[in-house]
Amino acid sequence: MARKPVTxxxxxxxxxRSRATVDHLIEATARILVKEGFDKASTNxxxxxxxxxxxxxxQYFPSKEALVAAVIERHQQQLMQTVRSALDRxxxxxxxxxxxxxxxxxxxxxxxxxxxxxVLAEQIPRVGPLEKLETFSRENFTLFRAFLEGTRDxxxxxxxxxxxxxxxxxxxxxxxxxxxxxxxxxxEDRMAALIEDGARLVTGYLQxxxxxxxxxxxxx
Amino acid sequence: MARKPVTxxxxxxxxxRSRATVDHLIEATARILVKEGFDKASTNxxxxxxxxxxxxxxQYFPSKEALVAAVIERHQQQLMQTVRSALDRxxxxxxxxxxxxxxxxxxxxxxxxxxxxxVLAEQIPRVGPLEKLETFSRENFTLFRAFLEGTRDxxxxxxxxxxxxxxxxxxxxxxxxxxxxxxxxxxEDRMAALIEDGARLVTGYLQxxxxxxxxxxxxx
Amino acid sequence: MARKPVTxxxxxxxxxRSRATVDHLIEATARILVKEGFDKASTNxxxxxxxxxxxxxxQYFPSKEALVAAVIERHQQQLMQTVRSALDRxxxxxxxxxxxxxxxxxxxxxxxxxxxxxVLAEQIPRVGPLEKLETFSRENFTLFRAFLEGTRDxxxxxxxxxxxxxxxxxxxxxxxxxxxxxxxxxxEDRMAALIEDGARLVTGYLQxxxxxxxxxxxxx
Amino acid sequence: MARKPVTxxxxxxxxxRSRATVDHLIEATARILVKEGFDKASTNxxxxxxxxxxxxxxQYFPSKEALVAAVIERHQQQLMQTVRSALDRxxxxxxxxxxxxxxxxxxxxxxxxxxxxxVLAEQIPRVGPLEKLETFSRENFTLFRAFLEGTRDxxxxxxxxxxxxxxxxxxxxxxxxxxxxxxxxxxEDRMAALIEDGARLVTGYLQxxxxxxxxxxxxx
DNA sequence: TATGAATGAGTATTCATTCAT
DNA sequence: TATGAATGAATACTCATTCAT
Numbered sequence: 001m002a003r004k005p006v007t008x009x010x011x012x013x014x015x016x017r018s019r020a021t022v023d024h025l026i027e028a029t030a031r032i033l034v035k036e037g038f039d040k041a042s043t044n045x046x047x048x049x050x051x052x053x054x055x056x057x058x059q060y061f062p063s064k065e066a067l068v069a070a071v072i073e074r075h076q077q078q079l080m081q082t083v084r085s086a087l088d089r090x091x092x093x094x095x096x097x098x099x100x101x102x103x104x105x106x107x108x109x110x111x112x113x114x115x116x117x118x119v120l121a122e123q124i125p126r127v128g129p130l131e132k133l134e135t136f137s138r139e140n141f142t143l144f145r146a147f148l149e150g151t152r153d154x155x156x157x158x159x160x161x162x163x164x165x166x167x168x169x170x171x172x173x174x175x176x177x178x179x180x181x182x183x184x185x186x187x188e189d190r191m192a193a194l195i196e197d198g199a200r201l202v203t204g205y206l207q208x209x210x211x212x213x214x215x216x217x218x219x220x
Numbered sequence: 221m222a223r224k225p226v227t228x229x230x231x232x233x234x235x236x237r238s239r240a241t242v243d244h245l246i247e248a249t250a251r252i253l254v255k256e257g258f259d260k261a262s263t264n265x266x267x268x269x270x271x272x273x274x275x276x277x278x279q280y281f282p283s284k285e286a287l288v289a290a291v292i293e294r295h296q297q298q299l300m301q302t303v304r305s306a307l308d309r310x311x312x313x314x315x316x317x318x319x320x321x322x323x324x325x326x327x328x329x330x331x332x333x334x335x336x337x338x339v340l341a342e343q344i345p346r347v348g349p350l351e352k353l354e355t356f357s358r359e360n361f362t363l364f365r366a367f368l369e370g371t372r373d374x375x376x377x378x379x380x381x382x383x384x385x386x387x388x389x390x391x392x393x394x395x396x397x398x399x400x401x402x403x404x405x406x407x408e409d410r411m412a413a414l415i416e417d418g419a420r421l422v423t424g425y426l427q428x429x430x431x432x433x434x435x436x437x438x439x440x
Numbered sequence: 441m442a443r444k445p446v447t448x449x450x451x452x453x454x455x456x457r458s459r460a461t462v463d464h465l466i467e468a469t470a471r472i473l474v475k476e477g478f479d480k481a482s483t484n485x486x487x488x489x490x491x492x493x494x495x496x497x498x499q500y501f502p503s504k505e506a507l508v509a510a511v512i513e514r515h516q517q518q519l520m521q522t523v524r525s526a527l528d529r530x531x532x533x534x535x536x537x538x539x540x541x542x543x544x545x546x547x548x549x550x551x552x553x554x555x556x557x558x559v560l561a562e563q564i565p566r567v568g569p570l571e572k573l574e575t576f577s578r579e580n581f582t583l584f585r586a587f588l589e590g591t592r593d594x595x596x597x598x599x600x601x602x603x604x605x606x607x608x609x610x611x612x613x614x615x616x617x618x619x620x621x622x623x624x625x626x627x628e629d630r631m632a633a634l635i636e637d638g639a640r641l642v643t644g645y646l647q648x649x650x651x652x653x654x655x656x657x658x659x660x
Numbered sequence: 661m662a663r664k665p666v667t668x669x670x671x672x673x674x675x676x677r678s679r680a681t682v683d684h685l686i687e688a689t690a691r692i693l694v695k696e697g698f699d700k701a702s703t704n705x706x707x708x709x710x711x712x713x714x715x716x717x718x719q720y721f722p723s724k725e726a727l728v729a730a731v732i733e734r735h736q737q738q739l740m741q742t743v744r745s746a747l748d749r750x751x752x753x754x755x756x757x758x759x760x761x762x763x764x765x766x767x768x769x770x771x772x773x774x775x776x777x778x779v780l781a782e783q784i785p786r787v788g789p790l791e792k793l794e795t796f797s798r799e800n801f802t803l804f805r806a807f808l809e810g811t812r813d814x815x816x817x818x819x820x821x822x823x824x825x826x827x828x829x830x831x832x833x834x835x836x837x838x839x840x841x842x843x844x845x846x847x848e849d850r851m852a853a854l855i856e857d858g859a860r861l862v863t864g865y866l867q868x869x870x871x872x873x874x875x876x877x878x879x880x
Numbered sequence: 881t882a883t884g885a886a887t888g889a890g891t892a893t894t895c896a897t898t899c900a901t
Numbered sequence: 902t903a904t905g906a907a908t909g910a911a912t913a914c915t916c917a918t919t920c921a922t
Contacts, residue, residue, distance in 0.1 A: 017901095017906065039347050043892060053908045058893065122351075126342040127259055159413065165402075166394060166417055173393030174386060182385075193379065197386055197425070204424035205417070262916055273883045274918085284917065457885065479787050483913060493887045498914060562791075566782040567699055599853065605842070606834060606857055613833030614826060622825070633819065637826050637865070644864035645857070702895055713904045714897085724896065887919075898908075 022060050024050040030071045034115045038123035043067070065129040072120055072133055075113065080139055082109040087143055095154045095206060098147070100199040106171050107195060110179040118180050144168050148206075156208020167202050174198045242280050242290075244270040250291045254335045258343040263287070285349040292340055292353055295333065300359055302329040307363050315374045315426060318367070320419035326391050327415060330399040338400055364388050368426075376428020387422050394418045462500050464490040470511045474555045478563040483507070505569040512560055512573055515553065520579055522549040527583050535594045535646060538587070540639035546611050547635060550619040558620050584608050588646075596648020607642050614638045682720050682730075684710040690731045694775045698783040703727070725789040732780055732793055735773065740799055742769040747803050755814040755866060758807070760859035766831050767855060770839040778840055804828050808866075816868020827862050834858045 028050035032041045043064050047054040061067045086105025090098035110117055124130060145164040148155065157163045178186060178194050186194070248270035252261045263284050267274040281287045306325030310318035330337060344350060365384040368375065377383045398414055468490035472481045483504050487494040501507045526545025530538035550557055564570060585604040588595065597603045618626060618634055626634070688710035692701045703724050707714040721727045746765025750758035770777060784790060805824040808815065817823045838854055 021906080037347055038345055042890080044890095054893085055895085055908050056906075059906070062893095064892065122346040125258060125345050127257060131342075157417075162410070162413060162417060165397075166414070166421060169393050169397045170390050170421070173389050177385075177389045190382070193382060194386070197377075197382060200428075201386060201390070201421060201425040205421040208420075263918080264916070267884095275883050275920085276881080278918070279881075461885080477787055478785055482911080484911095494914080495887050495916080496885075499885075502914095504913065562786040565698060565785050567697060571782075597857075602850070602853060602857060605837075606854070606861060609833050609837045610830050610861070613829050617825075617829045630822070633822060634826070637817075637822060640868075641826060641830070641861060641865040645861040648860075703897080704895070707905095715899085715904050716902080718897070719902075883920105883922085885919105885921090887917100889916100891915080892913100894912085895910105896908100898906105899904105900906090901904080 018060070021050075021052055021056055024052055025057055025060065025067065026070050026074060029067050030074075030116055033071065033119045033123070038119060041068075063129070068124060069130060069133065071116075072124075075116055075120060078112055079109040082112065083140060084143065087147055090147065091150060095151055096199070096203045098151070099203045099206070100195065102144075102147075103171055103175070103195050103198045103202070106175040107179065107191065110175045114179050117176075121176065121180070140172070141165070141168050155206050157206060163206065166205065170202060171198060238280070241270075241272055241276060244272060245277060245280060245287060246290050246294060249287050250294075250336055253291065253339045253343075254333075258339060283349070288344060289350060289353065292344075295336060295340060298332055299329040302332065303360060304363065307367055310367065311370060315371055316419070316423045318371070319423045319426070320415065322364070323391055323395070323415050323418045323422070326395040327399065327411065330395045334399055341396070341400065360392070361385070361388050375426050377426060383426065386425065390422060391418060458500070461490075461492055461496055464492055465497055465500065465507060466510050466514060469507050470514075470556055473511065473559045473563070474553075478559060481508075503569070508564060509570060509573065511556075512564070515556060515560060518552055519549040522552065523580060524583065527587055530587065531590060535591055536639070536643045538591070539643045539646070540635065542584075543611055543615070543635050543638045543642070546615040547619065547631065550615045554619050561616065561620065580612070581605070581608050595646050597646060603646065606645065610642060611638060678720070681710075681712055681716060684712060685717060685720060685727060686730050686734060689727050690734075690776055693731065693779045693783075694773075698779060723789070728784060729790060729793065732784075735776060735780060738772055739769040742772065743800060744803065747807055750807065751810060755811055756859070756863045758811070759863045759866070760855065762804070763831055763835070763855050763858045763862070766835040767839065767851065770835045774839055781836070781840065800832070801825070801828050815866050817866060823866065826865065830862060831858060
């Protein structure tokens with residue numbers, strides 16, 4: 001096995017044929033990951049499923065990791081698409097309503113391709129070039145923080161950095177776990193309850209109460 | 221190469237020498253995982269580090285997965301030890317205090333062996349026999365649920381199953397993320413703040429407020 | 441191809457079975473090099489011809505280069521054996537006679553396995569780990585230099601270092617070229633003539649003449 | 661992949677543009693060989709460095725070997741240029757002087773592009789179509805033989821064929837080894853000494869001495 | 881029970897060469 | 902004539918696992 005594989009695509013496919021090849025490869029990788037698992041996703045298998053020669057695969061992706069990274073990136077783009085529009089709609093709404101939209105968006109995002117999400121989250125060894133891939137996108141965090149800035153006067157917390165971390169982590173974990181591990185036990189009703197509870201959890205936290213602000217002031 | 225590796229230990233090592241061998245193997249595996257990463261943890265390397273022949277390794281563990289599973293299990297036992305005693309101390313305390321103990325225990329548990337925890341969480345592909353290993357032990361959930369049952373009259377939530385899921389997931393995610401990804405930015409102060417905020421988040425949720433119960437009634 | 445392959449054997453084969461495996465591998469490599477050329481000497485092919493699994497090959501040789509290096513070393517050991525005994529016999533003889541023995545030994549050495557010598561000299565790319573492998577062994581040079589030291593009073597040259605370089609290079613090149621490229625045109629008669637001429641060439645040079653010593657003194 | 665690559669250029673580039681392309685390709689090959697080594701000299705890389713498409717490369721050279729052969733040929737042309745003019749100057753001079761010029765020319769020739777010479781001599785596997793490429797050009801031999809014919813009456817050797825072989829091989833080997841393997845230890849002084857010694861070696865041999873002719877008569 | 885030599889299917893990756901555009 | 906996307910046979914090397922001693 002070779003030295004230190006890179007993740008950056010080998011060349012940008014400008015021509016139509018190239019672009020198609022690249023798409024097929026990413027799609028094939030995703031499909032294999034979902035249907036056969038990470039273990040079966042060998043480069044030769046991917047090329048085969050993509051209907052592309054192994055040589056072509058390596059024209060566009062310098063390593064297996066690059067391919068997996070491309071799948072992850074594509075998936076996260078889709079997630080973020082969903083989240084972004086939710087936050088767009090949320091701005092201007094009262095806090096409780098906005099948070100509820102946000103949680104609902106998170107659930108919706110996780111439901112886009114739950115099986116792929118599962119493999120990506122559970123089976124991909126975060127090693128080498130894949131090590132730095134975030135579980136949830138940094139952007140998520142940034143967006144939420146910006147949202148908090150805009151709602152500052154409704155908030156009962158001071159440290160927006162910490163608050164963003166707490167909220168994003170919490171929402172992500174709840175939706176992730178709910179969708180992945182409890183998909184079968186989760187009726188639509190219970191899912192709605194979960195959204196409701198998640199939203200309440202976060203909203204309550206953000207509004208602050210019971211003099212917590214004063215207490216925290218001493219801690220920081 | 222075996223096609224369907226099993227996870228159950230091949231035999232229960234009753235005799236002292238066997239027990240020692242098994243321990244050496246698990247210890248060696250953990251050490252390699254931490255120091256060299258999952259990729260370098262080949263069975264031959266593990267046997268070498270354990271000072272045991274590869275043949276003997278396979279006398280006690282039917283597959284590589286069994287070995288890794290043993291490491292995971294041992295680690296989780298240790299985590300749960302910590303959590304259990306925290307919950308012991310918590311019973312009888314008022315809700316807020318109890319939750320804070322619980323969150324603090326979670327942080328403490330994650331700090332037992334953060335590097336091993338990291339590898340176990342990030343690098344081990346949950347594939348094949350390792351697929352069904354839970355991120356957090358089922359016991360965690362059960363214990364917390366029992367705790368909630370005992371504090372029912374302080375709670376503002378009805379569905380204890382859902383509440384347990386929400387709380388355990390949230391606490392686990394917050395402490396996990398904090399310890400793993402933010403270890404370097406996390407001063408003791410900020411860690412204390414995180415525990416405080418986490419506890420407040422969960423406590424607020426459990427106490428219920430702002431007539432949420434009534435609202436939720438409509439939603440369900 | 442991997443990063444920087446090493447040449448040192450992976451483990452020393454102590455047990456009889458191991459030793460046999462190692463020998464088979466070296467022998468198979470030499471045979472393939474001779475019969476099929478360097479290009480065909482893939483590790484899989486070598487293992488196959490050696491009647492050994494590819495895995496076993498890599499138990500004893502960390503890379504293809506290590507295998508080739510072992511063949512080269514073995515070959516050079518054999519060459520040097522021949523040369524050493526020639527020099528043994530030569531010590532005590534008068535210069536002309538000694539040199540003739542030496543040249544004859546060189547020819548004899550090159551005839552041990554001319555085809556292997558050919559492949560080793562012409563087909564092995566001196567790249568990477570094989571880069572530093574000398575065409576003729578350093579020992580050759582050392583031995584000859586020692587021989588010159590012992591015959592100093594018969595010599596007409598001052599700089600024994602330079603003289604050794606000149607003589608060893610010359611003898612090596614003559615015999616090498618003669619045996620390799622002209623094997624078919626070289627009758628026994630012509631070969632004898634070549635030995636004679638080579639010996640005369642070197643002897644004349646070592647005895648010095650025409651006041652060259654004085655001229656060289658100015659040059660140095 | 662082609663199984664039997666040919667060495668003859670695919671077409672004679674008569675037009676100026678074609679000629680330029682061919683030159684660029686040969687130059688690029690040489691440059692890569694020197695700067696990155698034989699291993700890195702893939703046809704795609706050569707085409708890239710030459711600023712030519714891989715398709716065009718194969719319009720002018722039927723195989724990678726043909727390209728390398730062209731580089732070798734070009735290099736040898738340059739070497740021979742140097743040698744030829746040395747022999748031109750040498751004709752008419754007394755033997756000792758002429759030989760010294762010849763040796764000096766050989767050194768000079770090897771210094772034209774020592775790094776390319778090194779790669780060509782050490783790294784190119786003489787395999788397949790490259791197998792028959794001579795280490796030193798046949799022309800070298802022919803020229804020297806002609807030179808000997810013209811100086812016959814100064815010589816003390818009968819077999820000019822053999823003498824040419826001995827002289828050309830010796831001079832080639834001395835200069836080659838000196839320039840390649842001892843470049844760093846070789847000061848200008850020592851290089852001059854080497855030329856001097858080499859010339860003396862060959863001159864002495866050619867003049868014959870100590871009744872060697874008579875002795876050889878008995879040997880043959 | 882222990883050993884460690886042997887196994888070989890499997891993997892990522894390269895590169896000379898072709899051919900449709 | 903030029904291009905460069907595509908090809909795929911070939912290669913070096915790994916590692917979980919077995920089994921003869």
